[in-house]
Amino acid sequence: MLAILAWRNVWRHKGRSAVVIGAMVVGIWSLTFGAAFMNSFLLSYIETSIRHDVSNGQIHHPEFTKDFDIKFTIAEPERIVRFLEENESVAHVARRSIVNGMIASSRQATGVKIVGVEPAEESRVTLLDSLISEGSYFEGVTGHPVLLGRRLSEKLKVGLKSKIVLTFQDVEGNITAGSFRVAGILDASSTTIDEGSAFVLREDLNRLLGIRDAVHEIAYTTFPGTEDDVLASQVQAAFPNEMVRSWHDLSPLLVFMEQWMGAILQMLIVIIMLALAFGIVNTMLMAVLERVREVGVMIALGTRRGRVFLMIVIETLFLSTAGGPVGLLAGYLTISWLGKRGIDLSDYSEGLKSIGYESVLHPQLFPSDYVTIVIGVLITAILASLYPAWKAIRMQPVDAIRGV
Amino acid sequence: MYLTLAYRNIWRNRRRTLITILSITFAVLLACIMRSMQLGSYDKMIENSVRFHTGYIQIHKKGYWDDKVIDNSMPMDTSVIQSMTRVPGVDAYVPRLESFALASHGTQTKGAMVMGIDPEREHQLTLLKDKVVEGRYLTSGDEGVMIGQGLAEYLKIGVGDTLVLLGQGYHGASAAGLYPVQGILRFPLPQQNDQLVYLSLPTAQWLYGADNMVTTVALLIDDPDHTEKIVRDIRSQIDMEEYEVMDWKELVPELVQNIELDNVSGRIMLWVLYLVIGFGMFGTYLMMTAERIYEFGVMIAVGMRRFRLQGLVFLEILMMSVMGVLAGICLSLPVLIYFNKNPIRFPEEVGEMVETFGMEPVYAFSLDPVIFTNQAYAIFFMAIILSGYPIWKIQRMKVVESMRL
Numbered sequence: 161m162l163a164i165l166a167w168r169n170v171w172r173h174k175g176r177s178a179v180v181i182g183a184m185v186v187g188i189w190s191l192t193f194g195a196a197f198m199n200s201f202l203l204s205y206i207e208t209s210i211r212h213d214v215s216n217g218q219i220h221h222p223e224f225t226k227d228f229d230i231k232f233t234i235a236e237p238e239r240i241v242r243f244l245e246e247n248e249s250v251a252h253v254a255r256r257s258i259v260n261g262m263i264a265s266s267r268q269a270t271g272v273k274i275v276g277v278e279p280a281e282e283s284r285v286t287l288l289d290s291l292i293s294e295g296s297y298f299e300g301v302t303g304h305p306v307l308l309g310r311r312l313s314e315k316l317k318v319g320l321k322s323k324i325v326l327t328f329q330d331v332e333g334n335i336t337a338g339s340f341r342v343a344g345i346l347d348a349s350s351t352t353i354d355e356g357s358a359f360v361l362r363e364d365l366n367r368l369l370g371i372r373d374a375v376h377e378i379a380y381t382t383f384p385g386t387e388d389d390v391l392a393s394q395v396q397a398a399f400p401n402e403m404v405r406s407w408h409d410l411s412p413l414l415v416f417m418e419q420w421m422g423a424i425l426q427m428l429i430v431i432i433m434l435a436l437a438f439g440i441v442n443t444m445l446m447a448v449l450e451r452v453r454e455v456g457v458m459i460a461l462g463t464r465r466g467r468v469f470l471m472i473v474i475e476t477l478f479l480s481t482a483g484g485p486v487g488l489l490a491g492y493l494t495i496s497w498l499g500k501r502g503i504d505l506s507d508y509s510e511g512l513k514s515i516g517y518e519s520v521l522h523p524q525l526f527p528s529d530y531v532t533i534v535i536g537v538l539i540t541a542i543l544a545s546l547y548p549a550w551k552a553i554r555m556q557p558v559d560a561i562r563g564v
Numbered sequence: 565m566y567l568t569l570a571y572r573n574i575w576r577n578r579r580r581t582l583i584t585i586l587s588i589t590f591a592v593l594l595a596c597i598m599r600s601m602q603l604g605s606y607d608k609m610i611e612n613s614v615r616f617h618t619g620y621i622q623i624h625k626k627g628y629w630d631d632k633v634i635d636n637s638m639p640m641d642t643s644v645i646q647s648m649t650r651v652p653g654v655d656a657y658v659p660r661l662e663s664f665a666l667a668s669h670g671t672q673t674k675g676a677m678v679m680g681i682d683p684e685r686e687h688q689l690t691l692l693k694d695k696v697v698e699g700r701y702l703t704s705g706d707e708g709v710m711i712g713q714g715l716a717e718y719l720k721i722g723v724g725d726t727l728v729l730l731g732q733g734y735h736g737a738s739a740a741g742l743y744p745v746q747g748i749l750r751f752p753l754p755q756q757n758d759q760l761v762y763l764s765l766p767t768a769q770w771l772y773g774a775d776n777m778v779t780t781v782a783l784l785i786d787d788p789d790h791t792e793k794i795v796r797d798i799r800s801q802i803d804m805e806e807y808e809v810m811d812w813k814e815l816v817p818e819l820v821q822n823i824e825l826d827n828v829s830g831r832i833m834l835w836v837l838y839l840v841i842g843f844g845m846f847g848t849y850l851m852m853t854a855e856r857i858y859e860f861g862v863m864i865a866v867g868m869r870r871f872r873l874q875g876l877v878f879l880e881i882l883m884m885s886v887m888g889v890l891a892g893i894c895l896s897l898p899v900l901i902y903f904n905k906n907p908i909r910f911p912e913e914v915g916e917m918v919e920t921f922g923m924e925p926v927y928a929f930s931l932d933p934v935i936f937t938n939q940a941y942a943i944f945f946m947a948i949i950l951s952g953y954p955i956w957k958i959q960r961m962k963v964v965e966s967m968r969l
Contacts, residue, residue, distance in 0.1 A: 173854075175850055175854065176847065176850060176851060176854070179843065179846055179847045179850055180847060182843060183840065183843030183844060183846075183847065186839055186840070186843060187836075187839070187840040187843065190835075190836040190839050190840070191836055191840075193832075193836070194829070194832050194833045194836040197829055197832050198829040198832075198833070201825065201826070201829060226717070227672070227717065227718050227720070228718065229672070260674055260675065261673075261675070262666055262675050267631075267633070268631075268633060269664060269731070269732060270664050270675065271664065271674065271675020271676065271677075271759065272675065315632075317631070327666075328673075329671070329672075329673055333671040335673070351818075412917075415917065416917055416918065419914045419917045419918060420914075420918055420923070422914070423910050423911065423914050423918075423927075424601075424605060424927075427601060427927055428598065428601075428833045431594055431597060431598045431601075431837065432833070432836055432837050432840055434594060435590075435591070435594050435837055435840045435841050435844065436840050436844075438587065438590050438594075438844055439587075439840065439841070439843055439844025439845075439847055440844075442583055442586075442587050442844055442847055442848050443844075443847040443848070443851065445583060446580070446583060446847075446848065446851040447851075449579060450851075450855070
């Protein structure tokens with residue numbers, strides 16, 4: 161009964177109700193869109209990072225991760241690779257040898273992480289070949305090829321085919337050096353690749369290190385939708401002597417960014433909800449004060465104040481939830497459309513790539529975000545209805561009927 | 565005449581006016597809070613990477629920044645230093661000799677960033693002393709080193725052990741030396757923690773054979789907002805053929821980019837807020853017009869021209885908007901000052917993660933005056949635009965119907 165009364169009240173003043181409902185539709189639509197847009201920055205960063213840098217998971221000798229001592233190689237790399245390749249969620253696998261050392265040109269010297277890769281495997285796992293902007297992928301030079309990031313090459317003042325010298329300790333602890341020629345320059349958004357790494361052939365590096373066919377790192381990518389943490393622990397269980405980590409553990413920076421952005425987004429949502437609530441309170445307050453006489457009569461005729469209170473709360477809820485589903489649907493459609501199409505920001509921010517983002521963003525919201533928004537809107541609506549309702553039942557019937 | 569009329573009109577129905585003014589006030593308050601929080605978080609990011617690392621302004625020999633080799637170092641010229649420190653706003657100068665070397669201990673070797681510093685001055689700028697987790701901080705005459713914790717772990721070196729540094733010195737001289745580790749430093753950023761080696765300036769100059777030379781002079785200034793003016797002043801003071809003066813925007817362009825990028829989504833959220841606020845305000849205007857439609861009808865019926873009535877309503881809205889916006893600023897000011905002094909902390913679990921990266925886990929609020937003026941303009945503008953509705957309504961209304969109520 162109360163609900164019917166409230167429902168009819170909503171439609172007594174169509175224009176006003178339309179504004180509140182419209183505010184909810186637009187508010188929720190824009191809120192979901194804004195949140196998805198902010199999310200897209202983060203996801204783009206994480207995705208780029210996983211794709212070109214950390215991969216979905218990595219395997220090392222447990223000691224190797226502590227001090228990068230090259231003698232800690234993976235015990236049975238062939239068996240692990242076979243195990244991974246047989247797993248359904250694993251897309252590609254790459255083996256690497258790694259040593260920290262110094263890179264020197266005729267002009268400059270700096271510290272560098274030297275990565276020995278298998279070109280074919282690496283192009284599938286980190287798409288390393290797609291980053292080549294000048295020269296070619298380990299080809300076209302006489303002698304041992306090396307790939308450098310753009311910034312590192314600028315720092316060293318070297319170009320294609322320039323000679324560079326890599327210096328590091330071999331497995332016996334002797335300082336060894338090898339000369340390489342720059343076969344290609346990489347344009348990467350990740351600073352690790354751009355200024356901190358030199359990629360060489362694994363066979364070249366292993367020979368200099370004196371570790372024959374040993375492997376320091378196995379990286380793998382997974383198909384979309386894989387629970388990377390679960391997979392990592394499965395692999396870990398199969399090879400208890402090695403250390404298996406998913407990107408969550410490999411890159412705490414990504415987790416940090418996730419958390420930091422999440423905290424900021426939460427606060428922004430709270431502020432927008434407050435604004436939404438204020439709009440509702442305002443309109444309902446006016447609606448109630450406009451009906452002073454009517455409510456006075458209801459109370460005078462014997463309607464209990466509790467029921468009047470409830471009636472106004474229900475009325476507000478009707479108003480505010482009528483727009484909710486429409487707004488959510490509109491938001492969902494916009495996001496899916498833009499998510500597929502992508503927003504091209506390359507004109508807006510030229511250096512986007514240099515700081516680790518792709519220039520085309522794909523807004524995206526997770527189901528859990530929708531749930532958060534729905535709950536948030538419901539709480540907002542209920543809270544917003546309390547004050548007008550309280551204002552209504554505080555009236556003295558006699559004064560109210562006499563007119564204020 | 566119209567002014568008096570408008571003023572009396574808005575106070576005729578006190579309740580309705582108050583609700584309208586309040587909706588504008590609240591709009592200004594929310595917009596200010598949101599923008600202040602966004603700008604505040606940028607300030608925090610800047611402070612974290614600039615204040616504790618590069619400093620807001622640096623001076624090098626011309627060409628050093630593009631080609632960071634020790635051959636591009638400059639002599640510590642007292643007259644140049646003096647003319648820099650005389651510039652108002654410069655509190656202190658922090659000289660550094662930065663270069664690269666191989667650091668090794670036992671059988672472990674790793675590339676390291678070597679920083680020759682004036683320990684006391686360095687602490688003024690970067691609070692380096694607070695980073696010491698083991699051993700003790702350098703003094704200016706010390707011949708030992710302090711190294712980052714990550715590097716120490718990699719080299720398996722502790723306080724008291726001897727570190728070997730090997731690199732290339734000034735004008736091709738070879739640089740090699742043995743130094744006792746005197747302190748271990750912990751930095752939140754891995755690239756610092758795993759790479760940095762600190763020596764006292766004279767020791768570093770001796771190692772690199774670069775007597776009395778520095779690569780960098782960082783400046784400690786009184787207020788980050790004065791950066792541009794100070795840079796201009798210094799440029800006019802010293803020989804720009806020989807030196808380069810750079811502010812933090814040039815020193816850490818990635819940070820500027822990152823902030824700009826974040827600002828894109830920040831602005832989108834701000835527009836979302838405007839949209840929601842706009843609807844709330846529109847609701848009150850709608851109610852106001854509906855309530856007064858009878859009154860408008862009477863006014864026109866007794867001979868008031870529509871455009872005069874529209875002007876009157878516009879004046880009323882203008883007055884209410886001015887009052888609302890002013891009240892909004894008056895209200896935002898104490899609120900923002902309070903949050904600026906007592907920032908809200910992040911939820912616990914998020915906070916810990918953030919703290920390990922050297923960021924303070926708080927929602928920082930900025931007090932930049934631009935926030936207040938911009939948000940006040942924006943909301944005021946919106947209030948005025950929305951007045952189009954009652955004006956349109958007056959234009960369209962039919963007098964007889966409106967009085968038939």
